[in-house]
Amino acid sequence: MLLPVLAGVRRACRSLPRVAGPAVLALCACSPTFNWRELRPEGTPLLALMPCKPESAVRPVPLGGAPTELHMHSCDTGGLTFAVAWADVGEQARVPEALARWRVATLASMRVDPALAGAPQTQWSAPVPGAERAQGLVAGGTGHDGRAVQARALYFARGAQVYQAAVYGPALPDAVVSIFFDGLRLP
Template sequence: MHPLRAAGLAALLALGACSPTFNWREWPVAGTPLRALMPCKPESASRPVPMLGTPVELHMQACETGGMRFALAWADVGRADQVPAALAAWRVASLQTLRVPAASPDDPGLAWSVGVKGAPQAQGVQARGTDPQGQPVVMQAAYFARGTQVFQAAVYGARLDEGAREAFFAGLSLAQP
């Protein structure tokens, strides 16, 4: 086969392998050291929420594609000594939102191994539950912190695409201070 024709065929095959569903982009999260790889352009929102009895501003960025919701959320709890308790409470609240019955966020059956570049530690939680409309939903989430900022990165869906889920979590990083 002629080299130019072979190159053209290879380019066509590569284009065919690209998925228009997942349009990955590096996403810096303003006001934080977090950078993420997002499969679609996220929308932003924020609202006050009680965390450990104190109102904090919870910031969220999320988008939906391929039947999944990819979400980033963060808050500043103000004191470094409150970070572990805030992360534990957030894991509990996430499980309650999915109507996971009386689950402890430290239940080994809900844990999955996750790492976030630049985070001293991250805890992964995975669960099956129901969404607010009563439909089955699967969640995989990572909880981590830097200083007084706490973070959640999560994927939700009836089914989670393994490649998209892996790319999302592998794309999380905290810039060095």
């Protein structure tokens, strides 16, 4: 199902002018740095594109006010971290609170005032086909290593399952970020 997206990426890469600078070419999705592949996390209908082979982990987190099993898939390439995570919060009524708490936790992890979770400057939107709700977050802060970090994350849900797709790095190239978020589907 994601083959049309990948085909579009390849066409875009081939259509770059030969005079394009090395930085533009290095960011191109068809570079070996970004080896896009389909991810289908077990236990969910989610389809995602990851630019590298993700590692997986499961851990309990207090999402939505109750201990919840969080499934994570992430990888690092090109100086960026790409992550897809999901959890089942049990009831649709718990989804709004879980998504709101997740956004706040993301900001807190970047040493950004969690009160900015609803501020206009942290908002962006991207559709996720099949999602019943989706809300984006864009922020700049400090990573666990003390270095400046930019983040773009999308929080979405269908039924009682909540999701986060995020990219973190010192700078977020629009072309790569677009491919990552455009690859999300809940068929």
